[in-house]
Amino acid sequence: MALEDYRDDCTNCSRCSYCKWIPFDHIKSARFARACPSMEYCNFQAYSLGGRLSVGLSLLEGRIGYNDELKDIVWKCQMGGACDVSDKICRYNIEGLEVMREMRFKLVEDGQTLPQHKPYIDNLHKEENMMMEPGVNRGKWADGLDVKNLAEEKAAVVFHAGCRYSYAEGLQKTARMAVMMLRDAGVDIGIMGENESCCGGRVYQWGYRKELNGCARKNTRVWADAGVKTVVTPCAECYYTFKRLYPEIGFTFEVIHVVEYINRLIKEGKIKLTRSVPLTVTYHDPCHLGRLGEPYVPWQGTREKIYGQIPVWKPSKPRYNGAWGVYDAPRNVLKSIPGLALVEMERIREYAWCCGAGGGVLEAYPDFAAWTAAERLAEAKATGAEAIVSACPWCERNFADTVKSQDEKIEVYDIIDLVQMAL
Amino acid sequence: MEMIGKQKIIKEHKILDSYSHDNSFTLPMQPRLVVQPRNADDVQKIVTWANRTKTPLVPVSSGEPHFHGDTVPSVPEAVIIDLRRMDKIIRIDRRNRMVLIEPGVTYAQLQPALAEEGLRLSTPLLPRQSKSVIASLLEREPTLVPKYNHTLLEPLRCLEIVWGNGEILRTGDAGGYYPTLEQQWEMGLAQVFSGGPGQVDYYRLVSGAQGSIGIVTWASVKCEVLPKVHRFFFIPADNLKGLVECAYRLLKVRLGDEFLVLNSASLAAILSRDADGIQALKNKLPPWVIIMGIAGRDLFPEEKVDFQEKDTRDIVHQFGLELLPAVSGIGGGQVMSTILNPSPVTYWKLTYKGACQDIFFMSTLDKISEFVNTVFAAANALRYPVSDIGIYLQPQHQGTACHCEFNLPYNSGNKIESDHVRELLDTCSEALIEQGAYFSRPYGIWADMVYNRDAGNKEMIKTIKGIFDPNNILNPGKLCF
Amino acid sequence: MALSRDAYRALEDIVGPGYISEDPAVMDSYAYQWLAETVRPNQSKFMPRPEAALLPGSTKEVQAIVRTCNKYKIKVKPYSTGWYFYGAPLTEGVIQLDMRRMDRILEIDEKNMFAVIEPYAIAGVLQAEVMKRGLNCTVTGAGASCSTLVGATCYHGSGGTSIYTGELRENLLGAEWVMPNGEILRTGSIGSGCGWFCAEGPGPSMRGIVRGALGARGGLGVYTKCAVKLSPWPGPVEFPVEGTAPAYRSPLPGNFRAYTLAFKDWDSLFEAYYRLYDNEIGYYAHRQWTMLGADLGPAFWMLYQDPTKSLDDIEEFVQKQEVKEFTEEMRRSFQLVLVGMSQRDIEYQDKVLERILEETGGWKVKKWLEPEMEQFALLYLLRLGKKNLNFVYTGGWVGNFMQVGTPDFVKKYRPLAEDATREYQEKGLLVDCGSDSMMGCVGSISGGGNCGLEQFGFYDVADKVSTAAAVEWMKHCIQEEAMHNIPPGKEGMYLAVGKTHEELQQDLAKQPATHTWQRKIKQALDPNDLGDRMYPTLDER
Structure with missing residues (x-):
C-alpha cells in the first residue's frame, strides 16, 4: 500500500472533529473528554486525525512539500488510535490510523526522517533492540532463572519479554515473576534469552516498514525451531505486533498477553490469589492491548459501489474499531485480588487516553510524552486511586518517570506485580 | 400636514393636556397635536412627514392611565401618534394558535375573542382595561406563566414595523419569501417564527425602546390552549427565603402554569375594591404567598391538573410548606377570576391611595431578599410605611430570571407624601442598581442611572437608532440621549 | 499574498509564537472543509488557504487581534469547532481564528438554570457537566461535537429537544461580542454588571443584532462568551453506557x-x-x-x-x-x-x-x-x-429543503422534496436509499409550532461524477422550488458560498430591505470590511 491508495480516505473526511474527542456517548466531564494527545498538546488543526488526512491529501495533490513543520505534524503523535475509534463511531470508510502510518512510511522512504529517531534505528539494525543497549545483554534479565532456554530445549509456549522488560532494570524482576508464575502453574514455557529479538513493532509505527520484516523473520524462525505454538508476552506493544502485524506479513502463531494467560489460570484454579493487597487502584488500558490489540483477520477484497454510490468492499472487510481489544482480562485479574479495589477512570477501554510513550514520541519529543502521561496521572488521581496499574512496560515506565520528574503522588504498578503480591 | 391625509387630527387643548403628563414624576410637556392613524399606510405617511419637517413623534398605543413617562413628550412641539384606532384583530388561527393584531387591541378586547376559538393569552398581572397588548409585549412586561415565557419577549412573534426613517419591514417569518400575509396564509404559514429575517432579530431592536426606534403596526402573538380545567393554589410562607427555595424546585420541573409570588400588601391590593378592604385584608394574609395556577388544556385535563397538584404538593411538603386551595378565607377561584382578567376600571394599584409609583427590575430569585431589605431600609429611613409596599415577583424565562416589582402607593394630593415617595424612588433605585438589580426597562429617572453604567450598550443603541431613525424623529430623549 | 512581516509580528506578539502559524501544511488543514467540493474549482476539498491561523486564549487577545486586523486591513474569520465551509476563509487574504483554546464552561448556575460558556465548549461536554446538576442543554442538530455558543449566536440553533429545551436562539442570555471595529459589546444584564441571566436590554435589546434567524456565521466579529438557559434533566448524573462500539446504548x-x-x-x-x-x-x-x-x-x-x-x-x-x-x-x-x-x-x-x-x-x-x-x-x-452518521454511506452528504414553518406549510413542500430527488437516486448519482430521506425537528422552537424537513442526498465525495451530480441536484431543487412557489432551501445557502459577487447580489436583491439594513449595520460596525459575506449585504446603488 502507498499513501496514494488512501486518497479516498483523505477525501472522505467530513472535518467533523469527532477524532478529537472520546466517543461523545461516553463523555462524563469537560476535564476528561479529549481523546487526542497530539491535538491537545499542539492545538493546530493539522495535529488531529482530520488535520492529518487533509495534510495527506495536500501532499498527494502537490499543494505542499516537505519541511520541518510537516515532519512535526507527521511524527508528533503516539499513534495510539483513539482518534480512529472515535472516527469509526460514524464511519466505515476511513482508515485514519493507516493513513497516518502511511504518511510516515512515505516520508521515511523519501528520506525525510526525524533526526531524533536515527540513533534508535541504527541501534536496532546493529543490536536488535530499542533500548540503545548491546544485543549480547538481552538475556541477562533471566540470569539464574529456572526456566527452559529454547535455544537448547523445546516448549509449546515461548515467553517473549520484549526490549523494555529485558533491559530496564526496574522492570526485569516483573518479567521474571511472570515467567515463573506461568511455569509454576504448569505451563510448558521457555525463553529465548539472547536469541530474542525486538519485535519490530515500535519502529514500524515510526514509519520504518522494512524493519518489521527482518525482526519478524528472526523471531518466528527461532520460535519454530523450538517447537513453539504459543507466544506469551507481558508487553502490549509486542502483543500488538505479534497479534496484528506479524500475520499481516505472513507469520502466524497463537499470541497471548500474560494478563490473558493469568486470567485463564486464575479461572482454572491454577493460580490462587490468597493474600490481601489492600490498595485502591485504577487500570490504564494500553493502546496496544486495548483498541489496537484486536486480532488480525485475514482478508482480501475489492471495492465496488452498491445502491448507486455507497463504496463497499466485497467480501466484507474486517473492521478494527476497538470493539474487540483486551479489556476484561486485566480487570478480571484485578478483581480477583483479595482486598484490592478497582476504580475506573473516565476514559477507559477503547477510548482510553494514551500514556504518551508510543509512536516514537518518547524518543523524539520527551516533553510531549511526559505531558501526555501527566494528563493520564491526573485522571487516575481524580478517581481517588492510590495507584495506576497497567499491562505494558512502556506505559508504566513513562508514568513512573513522570511521577518522579513531576513529583506526583501516585504509585505505578505492573499488573504482574500485584498478582505476585497476592500469591 | 396635508401629507397625512384624512387622518384624525386632534388639537383640543384639553386632550393635548392629557398627553402632557402621566402618573410618573416625568416633567410635563404639551404636545403640538395628536394624530390618530387608521393603518400602516397612515403611519408611514406621518413618519415620512415628520422626517421632512423634523417633527418629533411620540407613539402611544394604550389608553390612560400611563405610568412610565414613555408617552409624555420629552421635547416641545412633538406630535402624538395615537394608535388606538388601529384596533383590529386581523386573524385568529386556532390550528397554529396564532393571533395577528393591531397595536390598539387591548387585552380586554382580545381575550374574549380568543376564548371563542378555544385560545387565550398569558397576560401581565391585571393589565389595565386600556392596555395595548402589543405595547405590553414590546415593552417586555412580564407575563404570568413562566413556562410559556420561552424568551422574555414571548409570546410576541412577528411584527410589521415602520422605522424612524419611514421604511416598512416585516419581521420574523412574516418577512420572508412570501411578500403578503395573504400569500403566507395560503401557504399554511402563520407568522410563527420571530427571528430575522436574515441575520438580525429586528423585533428585539424595537423592544424596550419606548417607541423610539420603530412603530409597530401589527404583531403576531402565540396563544395558549384555553384551559378546560383550571385551579389555583396558594403556598403561603412567613419568610421569603424558604419560599424561594420551594419556588426554584417547582420552576425547575416546570410545574404549574401561572406562577407568581406576592406579598400581603400586593395580594390585598389585587383582591380588594377599596382602601379599607385592602387594609383589612392585608393584615389577614400571610406575609408571602406563591400563587400557582394549574391548567388542564386539551386531553385528559382533569388528570393533568390532578397529577400536577399531587406532584406540587409532594415538593412543597419537602420544604415544610403547604399547598392550599384557599388562604385566609380567600379561595383559589377568587384569585383566578381576578388575576386572569384585566384590572377593574380603577387600576388596582391606584385603589389604595389614589397614586402609586413602581420600582421594577430584573434579577434572579435568590437575590430578591437582599433587594427587599434595601427597599424596606430606605422606606424606614424616609418614614414611608413599609407595610404599604406591595411586592410582586414574577419568574420569567422559565425561571431563569425574575421580575421584581415594588409598588409604593401614596396620596398624590399630599405634597409631603409625594416628595417622600419621589425621594424614595430615587434613593432606592440608586441603591438597588448598586446592589446588582438589573433595570432592563430603564424608564424616566432610571435611564441615566442605567446607561451611564453600560457605555457599550449606550453607544450601540445610539448607533442603531442612528441607522433606523436617522433624524431622531421617534420619541427623542427617552433613551438617555 | 502573505501577511506583511509587520502584521505577522504584531499578531504574534498578541498570542505568542506557539499560537500562530502560516505553515502551508497547517494552513491546508484549515482550508480543508466539508462541502468545499461543491463550490470550489475542480471539486477541490480546499477552501482558500488562510494567510495565518491564530489560537487566541482570551477576549482580550481576540480584541487585540481584531484591532490589529483593522490597523493592517486584514480580513479575519473566526471558527469554533470548524465544521463545514461556512467557517473557512471565503477568499484569499484572510486570517483564521481558531477558538479552540477558549473552551471553558465558566459557570453553571444550577438554581437559575444557565451556564456561561466560551466558544469551544461543545454541546456534548456542556451536557455532561450540566447533567450532574439535574440540567440539560439544547444539543443542536449539528450534534454533540459542535459549539453551543455558536448555535446561540452565529448559526441555526435548533435540535431534537428544542420543542422542550428551546432553540439556542431562545436560550441565549448575556453575550460578549468583540465587534469587527474592535470594541466589545456585552448584551443583556452582563452589560450592566448584573450577571448573565438576562438576554434583553437595557432598553432596546441590542441582542437583536446577534444572530437573527440564521446568524452571521463568523462574518461579523467574534463572540467570546455567552450564557445559555438550561432545562430540567430528571435523569442520572451521567449516562450509564452499555453496548459494544459503535452502538452504545443507555438504559435510562x-x-x-x-x-x-x-x-x-x-x-x-x-x-x-x-x-x-x-x-x-x-x-x-x-x-x-x-x-x-x-x-x-x-x-x-x-x-x-x-x-x-x-x-x-x-x-x-x-x-x-x-x-x-x-x-x-x-x-x-x-x-x-x-x-x-x-x-x-x-x-x-x-x-x-x-x-x-x-x-x-x-x-x-x-x-x-x-x-x-x-x-x-x-x-x-x-x-x-453519532450525528455524523449523516456521512456514513459515502463521506458526502448535503441537506436540501428545510424551509421551516408550520406543519401545514412543510406538508406542502414534502412531496416536492421527494420528486426532486427520485431521479438522481434512480440514476445512481446519489445513494439510492429511498426518496424520503428527510429529517428535521418536529418542534424547532420551544413549545413547537414550527418544524422542517431536510432532504438528505448522499454523494460519493471521492467520486467526481457523483459530486457534480450533488451540485446539479441542489440547483434542480432550487428550480423546482421556484416553479412551485417554495422558497429556496438550505441548498441555496450552500451554493451561495460559491457564487460570484454579482450572482450573490442578484439573490440578495430579492429581499432588498433585509440586506440593505444589514449593510447599514455592517458599515457602522465593520468600517474596514474585516468580515465576509456570511453576513450578507446588498451593495449601495
Whole structure:
C-alpha cells in the first residue's frame, strides 16, 4: 500500500472533529473528554486525525512539500488510535490510523526522517533492540532463572519479554515473576534469552516498514525451531505486533498477553490469589492491548459501489474499531485480588487516553510524552486511586518517570506485580 | 400636514393636556397635536412627514392611565401618534394558535375573542382595561406563566414595523419569501417564527425602546390552549427565603402554569375594591404567598391538573410548606377570576391611595431578599410605611430570571407624601442598581442611572437608532440621549 | 499574498509564537472543509488557504487581534469547532481564528438554570457537566461535537429537544461580542454588571443584532462568551453506557421513553405534530432515523447494532424478512422521547400519546420498543453523539429543503422534496436509499409550532461524477422550488458560498430591505470590511 491508495480516505473526511474527542456517548466531564494527545498538546488543526488526512491529501495533490513543520505534524503523535475509534463511531470508510502510518512510511522512504529517531534505528539494525543497549545483554534479565532456554530445549509456549522488560532494570524482576508464575502453574514455557529479538513493532509505527520484516523473520524462525505454538508476552506493544502485524506479513502463531494467560489460570484454579493487597487502584488500558490489540483477520477484497454510490468492499472487510481489544482480562485479574479495589477512570477501554510513550514520541519529543502521561496521572488521581496499574512496560515506565520528574503522588504498578503480591 | 391625509387630527387643548403628563414624576410637556392613524399606510405617511419637517413623534398605543413617562413628550412641539384606532384583530388561527393584531387591541378586547376559538393569552398581572397588548409585549412586561415565557419577549412573534426613517419591514417569518400575509396564509404559514429575517432579530431592536426606534403596526402573538380545567393554589410562607427555595424546585420541573409570588400588601391590593378592604385584608394574609395556577388544556385535563397538584404538593411538603386551595378565607377561584382578567376600571394599584409609583427590575430569585431589605431600609429611613409596599415577583424565562416589582402607593394630593415617595424612588433605585438589580426597562429617572453604567450598550443603541431613525424623529430623549 | 512581516509580528506578539502559524501544511488543514467540493474549482476539498491561523486564549487577545486586523486591513474569520465551509476563509487574504483554546464552561448556575460558556465548549461536554446538576442543554442538530455558543449566536440553533429545551436562539442570555471595529459589546444584564441571566436590554435589546434567524456565521466579529438557559434533566448524573462500539446504548430509568411513531399517511403524521404541540408532551421530537432513507435506513440501523458487521454487509440486511417488515412499518415516522418529571408525569404523557395515536391512526414501531433498541435510541437522540452518521454511506452528504414553518406549510413542500430527488437516486448519482430521506425537528422552537424537513442526498465525495451530480441536484431543487412557489432551501445557502459577487447580489436583491439594513449595520460596525459575506449585504446603488 502507498499513501496514494488512501486518497479516498483523505477525501472522505467530513472535518467533523469527532477524532478529537472520546466517543461523545461516553463523555462524563469537560476535564476528561479529549481523546487526542497530539491535538491537545499542539492545538493546530493539522495535529488531529482530520488535520492529518487533509495534510495527506495536500501532499498527494502537490499543494505542499516537505519541511520541518510537516515532519512535526507527521511524527508528533503516539499513534495510539483513539482518534480512529472515535472516527469509526460514524464511519466505515476511513482508515485514519493507516493513513497516518502511511504518511510516515512515505516520508521515511523519501528520506525525510526525524533526526531524533536515527540513533534508535541504527541501534536496532546493529543490536536488535530499542533500548540503545548491546544485543549480547538481552538475556541477562533471566540470569539464574529456572526456566527452559529454547535455544537448547523445546516448549509449546515461548515467553517473549520484549526490549523494555529485558533491559530496564526496574522492570526485569516483573518479567521474571511472570515467567515463573506461568511455569509454576504448569505451563510448558521457555525463553529465548539472547536469541530474542525486538519485535519490530515500535519502529514500524515510526514509519520504518522494512524493519518489521527482518525482526519478524528472526523471531518466528527461532520460535519454530523450538517447537513453539504459543507466544506469551507481558508487553502490549509486542502483543500488538505479534497479534496484528506479524500475520499481516505472513507469520502466524497463537499470541497471548500474560494478563490473558493469568486470567485463564486464575479461572482454572491454577493460580490462587490468597493474600490481601489492600490498595485502591485504577487500570490504564494500553493502546496496544486495548483498541489496537484486536486480532488480525485475514482478508482480501475489492471495492465496488452498491445502491448507486455507497463504496463497499466485497467480501466484507474486517473492521478494527476497538470493539474487540483486551479489556476484561486485566480487570478480571484485578478483581480477583483479595482486598484490592478497582476504580475506573473516565476514559477507559477503547477510548482510553494514551500514556504518551508510543509512536516514537518518547524518543523524539520527551516533553510531549511526559505531558501526555501527566494528563493520564491526573485522571487516575481524580478517581481517588492510590495507584495506576497497567499491562505494558512502556506505559508504566513513562508514568513512573513522570511521577518522579513531576513529583506526583501516585504509585505505578505492573499488573504482574500485584498478582505476585497476592500469591 | 396635508401629507397625512384624512387622518384624525386632534388639537383640543384639553386632550393635548392629557398627553402632557402621566402618573410618573416625568416633567410635563404639551404636545403640538395628536394624530390618530387608521393603518400602516397612515403611519408611514406621518413618519415620512415628520422626517421632512423634523417633527418629533411620540407613539402611544394604550389608553390612560400611563405610568412610565414613555408617552409624555420629552421635547416641545412633538406630535402624538395615537394608535388606538388601529384596533383590529386581523386573524385568529386556532390550528397554529396564532393571533395577528393591531397595536390598539387591548387585552380586554382580545381575550374574549380568543376564548371563542378555544385560545387565550398569558397576560401581565391585571393589565389595565386600556392596555395595548402589543405595547405590553414590546415593552417586555412580564407575563404570568413562566413556562410559556420561552424568551422574555414571548409570546410576541412577528411584527410589521415602520422605522424612524419611514421604511416598512416585516419581521420574523412574516418577512420572508412570501411578500403578503395573504400569500403566507395560503401557504399554511402563520407568522410563527420571530427571528430575522436574515441575520438580525429586528423585533428585539424595537423592544424596550419606548417607541423610539420603530412603530409597530401589527404583531403576531402565540396563544395558549384555553384551559378546560383550571385551579389555583396558594403556598403561603412567613419568610421569603424558604419560599424561594420551594419556588426554584417547582420552576425547575416546570410545574404549574401561572406562577407568581406576592406579598400581603400586593395580594390585598389585587383582591380588594377599596382602601379599607385592602387594609383589612392585608393584615389577614400571610406575609408571602406563591400563587400557582394549574391548567388542564386539551386531553385528559382533569388528570393533568390532578397529577400536577399531587406532584406540587409532594415538593412543597419537602420544604415544610403547604399547598392550599384557599388562604385566609380567600379561595383559589377568587384569585383566578381576578388575576386572569384585566384590572377593574380603577387600576388596582391606584385603589389604595389614589397614586402609586413602581420600582421594577430584573434579577434572579435568590437575590430578591437582599433587594427587599434595601427597599424596606430606605422606606424606614424616609418614614414611608413599609407595610404599604406591595411586592410582586414574577419568574420569567422559565425561571431563569425574575421580575421584581415594588409598588409604593401614596396620596398624590399630599405634597409631603409625594416628595417622600419621589425621594424614595430615587434613593432606592440608586441603591438597588448598586446592589446588582438589573433595570432592563430603564424608564424616566432610571435611564441615566442605567446607561451611564453600560457605555457599550449606550453607544450601540445610539448607533442603531442612528441607522433606523436617522433624524431622531421617534420619541427623542427617552433613551438617555 | 502573505501577511506583511509587520502584521505577522504584531499578531504574534498578541498570542505568542506557539499560537500562530502560516505553515502551508497547517494552513491546508484549515482550508480543508466539508462541502468545499461543491463550490470550489475542480471539486477541490480546499477552501482558500488562510494567510495565518491564530489560537487566541482570551477576549482580550481576540480584541487585540481584531484591532490589529483593522490597523493592517486584514480580513479575519473566526471558527469554533470548524465544521463545514461556512467557517473557512471565503477568499484569499484572510486570517483564521481558531477558538479552540477558549473552551471553558465558566459557570453553571444550577438554581437559575444557565451556564456561561466560551466558544469551544461543545454541546456534548456542556451536557455532561450540566447533567450532574439535574440540567440539560439544547444539543443542536449539528450534534454533540459542535459549539453551543455558536448555535446561540452565529448559526441555526435548533435540535431534537428544542420543542422542550428551546432553540439556542431562545436560550441565549448575556453575550460578549468583540465587534469587527474592535470594541466589545456585552448584551443583556452582563452589560450592566448584573450577571448573565438576562438576554434583553437595557432598553432596546441590542441582542437583536446577534444572530437573527440564521446568524452571521463568523462574518461579523467574534463572540467570546455567552450564557445559555438550561432545562430540567430528571435523569442520572451521567449516562450509564452499555453496548459494544459503535452502538452504545443507555438504559435510562423508568421515566424515560423513546418511541418511533409511524403513520399510515403524511397527513396523519403532521396532524400528530399539531396534537403534540397542543398537549405539550415530549422532551425530544424529531424525524431522525429516516435521514438515511426510508428504503435503506432501517437496514442500516439494524446493521449498526451488530458490532461484527459493517456497511459492507448492508445488502445482506436489506434482504432479511425482518428488515423488510421493519422498513415498511416505519416508512412515515418520527421519533418521540417522553421524559417524565415524575412517575405521574410519564404516565400522563403516555396516556396522552396513546390517545393522539388513536386519533391519528398512528402506532409505535415494534422493533424500536425492544429494550436494547430503545436504549440505543435514548442515547443517540439525547446526546446526539453519532450525528455524523449523516456521512456514513459515502463521506458526502448535503441537506436540501428545510424551509421551516408550520406543519401545514412543510406538508406542502414534502412531496416536492421527494420528486426532486427520485431521479438522481434512480440514476445512481446519489445513494439510492429511498426518496424520503428527510429529517428535521418536529418542534424547532420551544413549545413547537414550527418544524422542517431536510432532504438528505448522499454523494460519493471521492467520486467526481457523483459530486457534480450533488451540485446539479441542489440547483434542480432550487428550480423546482421556484416553479412551485417554495422558497429556496438550505441548498441555496450552500451554493451561495460559491457564487460570484454579482450572482450573490442578484439573490440578495430579492429581499432588498433585509440586506440593505444589514449593510447599514455592517458599515457602522465593520468600517474596514474585516468580515465576509456570511453576513450578507446588498451593495449601495
